[in-house]
Amino acid sequence: MAAVTRLFRSSSYVSLIRRSLSTAPESASASSESAQVRSQSNSPPRVDPKDRNIQWVFLGCPGVGKGTYASRLSTLLGVPHIATGDLVREELSSSTPLSKQLKEIVNQGKLVSDEIIINLLSKRLEAGETNGESGFILDGFPRTVRQAEILDDVTHIDLAVNLKLPENVLLEKCLGRRICDQCGKNFNVASINVKGENGNPAIKMAPLLPPPHCASKLITRSDDTEAIVKERFRVYNDKSQPVEEFYRARGKLIEFDLPGGIPESWPKLLEALNLDDYEDRQSAAA
Numbered sequence: 001m002a003a004v005t006r007l008f009r010s011s012s013y014v015s016l017i018r019r020s021l022s023t024a025p026e027s028a029s030a031s032s033e034s035a036q037v038r039s040q041s042n043s044p045p046r047v048d049p050k051d052r053n054i055q056w057v058f059l060g061c062p063g064v065g066k067g068t069y070a071s072r073l074s075t076l077l078g079v080p081h082i083a084t085g086d087l088v089r090e091e092l093s094s095s096t097p098l099s100k101q102l103k104e105i106v107n108q109g110k111l112v113s114d115e116i117i118i119n120l121l122s123k124r125l126e127a128g129e130t131n132g133e134s135g136f137i138l139d140g141f142p143r144t145v146r147q148a149e150i151l152d153d154v155t156h157i158d159l160a161v162n163l164k165l166p167e168n169v170l171l172e173k174c175l176g177r178r179i180c181d182q183c184g185k186n187f188n189v190a191s192i193n194v195k196g197e198n199g200n201p202a203i204k205m206a207p208l209l210p211p212p213h214c215a216s217k218l219i220t221r222s223d224d225t226e227a228i229v230k231e232r233f234r235v236y237n238d239k240s241q242p243v244e245e246f247y248r249a250r251g252k253l254i255e256f257d258l259p260g261g262i263p264e265s266w267p268k269l270l271e272a273l274n275l276d277d278y279e280d281r282q283s284a285a286a
């Protein structure tokens, strides 16, 4: 482990990350009243996001909605949403020798090596830096403790948002995922209606259906079959859940149980992140 970390420290991957990420000031804590948030003391300060360098990571099991909420927040806050899964899929769509290697790994539900993923992320961050980007919301990274350690080594992460849903809902959501082959937007044809039992609340989520011009162009990700999704859950529990503990131990983890679909969850998430009045001000200014 130490040898690998040393290798990373001396590699060009990390020097790229080091140049790409800037260090933000330490964030203070504030509390939130949201019933969905279990680690309330880690809510970010109620400071105008324009005055902060947002450097957040989104954690959570496959299908939980990291992409959906990270992308909405990136639009609201004006920082890039960087999903390592998207970087992997971009690489897959090329015909490089790496794409062949990645296809095999992704279609087995396994994680790509830390070296490869950090290389892809570094390139993306470097391109962003060239374009004058600052701040980021990372989605799907870090997914191993080693990735979290490397990130911690090279930059300051303000907050790790851990989205949660019960595993039966996650499975339905993964199997219902669809992508428009033309515009790349994500949809979901699953209609979730789980009864509340054993102390767990009922969860209802309406499908997120495509507009007519995308409806005939929907495709399913090759890794969203039941067998591969179940393997990805197993890998998540094994390799990625310890990352939650990594941020919990540093007082940076916000755990958010999604109460339902976007209409119920989005306002509650903003409340948990102390951004509810910021969205109101943004809409008023629009």
Ligand SMILES: Nc1ncnc2c1ncn2[C@@H]1O[C@H](COP(=O)(O)OP(=O)(O)O)[C@@H](O)[C@H]1O
Pocket: 061, 062, 063, 084, 085, 086, 088, 105, 106, 109, 110, 111, 112, 113, 114, 117, 139, 140, 141, 142, 143, 144, 147, 223, 232
């Ligand atoms: N940080 C990462 N580390 C290793 N592999 C990754 C990482 N991010 C993405 N991948 C690879 O890309 C695949 C798709 O990722 P993603 O789109 O984030 O899927 P999901 O969150 O639905 O599992 C993962 O199953 C994995 O093989």
